[in-house]
Amino acid sequence: MNDQERSAAPRVGVVGLGAMGLGMARSLRSAGYDVGVHDLRAEVAAEFAREGGAAFPTPGELAAAVDVLIGVVVNAAQVEAVLFGEDGAARRLRPGAVFVMCSTVDPAWSAELGDRLAESGVLYLDAPISGGAARAAAGELTMMTSGPAVAYALAGPVLDAMSATVYRLGESAGLGSKVKVVNQLLAGVHIAAAAEAMALGIRAGVPAEALYEVITHSAGNSWMFENRMAHVLAGDYTPLSAVDIFVKDLGIVLDSARPERFPLPLAATAHQMFLQASASGLGGEDDSAVIKIFPGIDLPKPMEG
Template identity: 35%
Template sequence: MKTAGVVGLGDMGSGLAKNLIKNGFSVKGADLLPNRCAAFEGLGGQICSSPAEVGCEAQAVFVMVMKGTEVEDVIFGAEGLLTTMAKGSAIILSATIKPSEARKLGHAMANSGIHLIDTPVSGGFPGAQAGTLTLMAAAPDATLDAFLPFLEAVSANIHRVGTQPGDGQTVKACLQSLIGAQFSATFEAAALAAKAGVPGQVLLDVFSTSSAGCGVVNNALEKIIDRQFEGTGSHINTMHKDLTIAMGLGEELGVPLHTAGSAMQIFHAGRSKYPNGDNWVCTRVIEQIVGAELHRDGSK
């Protein structure tokens, strides 16, 4: 039986672990929060006290933490993955970080004998839990071929977007600039409908069957009209971070990102007002300005 590892067992990492176990892998995992560790053990995983322990005997380890500095510590720290992982194994960078941070990691690992697969994901909490994520994978073809069973266990779509660390993160930044704009436009449209007295169900029926309908819009609108603003697996901190990365890449390359910039400010407002909320909570900020709320049945 092949052994996989997951460092970071939150909304996304728990889904990776769940589907690796489902596909027959022995899975080791680590997280700082005891409740996450307990849930992972309940799935049949082997909890570890450090990334180093996760990496011992694992052929591949997914790193699903929040920030580039956290990724660096997981890999290079005193109890990091590089202290125990065998040559020829792979670190699968599934977290979303800055492209420049991924390039730095790749450069630092160049002589380690351990592969780095830069493959951020898309699909959110539902995709992670269902094993239907889209992967933006960057590594030499031979490396991707060798570790394809690990990637296939957690995804429905694997796109080979480049060969170097940072290539996957660059594509993810472009994607998040679009998704952020879709979210923010949905929040504004929801507030407009609320002020005009349109029931939420009517708006959802029309949007979901129109050319504007898509997974991002439909899911966001469902959460808004049912007033589900926390605990849905899409914490606002993640999208706020991703938009920050996209804006930073635009600044680095001299590309104006007007729409993504507006989305960034909407998410910044939502995060400032409701730091424990999910993405859709941004709508509440706009609703409070206009004095109306959008409910499924049109009630106030």
């Protein structure tokens, strides 16, 4: 981005500097944007400021300084706090500014949020994300978005700077979240199935490394098997996406289908598996730790050194 482009570019804010949000903020800075941030962990925001960004003590103060505000928090309750809590962002965003909501939430709630923001003239993009922390840092996310053309006119280049692909699914808020619900159904079921298959093979006496090698080169492979069962082989359950994330996300999947009386037997079973893992004290571990619910298997241990 040259000096003329920088002067014409929207000012961007990111609320929520977890594994995804911090990477997104950094990728935006790498693309040449002036980026302000807010996080409840002031030290994380301060570190970003030392890298060349700007830290703000509240969502409201950040909102007042930007044209595009991106929310990368965990759930709808946290989005509510960011926008409508004490010194929240909603009343400080100028008319015509854009709020980009990247959390996984109920699609009906997302649609309602768009209506609430429109009352004060704030534009809204429903924009859930997929790709993980590494792709967030590289600016290679997949974004499932919906919203009015005028919001894309301002925020579209910002989305492009964070993403490998931005899907524009329509003008209605909630469409992006509906697609994310389907994605999370598949992701959760695939992780649960991968864990079940790996556990069965280990219990049957197949060396875990050999099982992984064969399956990742066979028709039964999936992206989630290849990615998450590598964590199991390493004995490393450091959370990149935690068990409790899928307790939440699969709960949203089931809740969104219930008004339609639409059966989701595989999603319900996977949800129970993640609930069991969480109830066993594994909620904060990597979601691959769902394999630990299976009895009598000798899982690989972390490598020393």
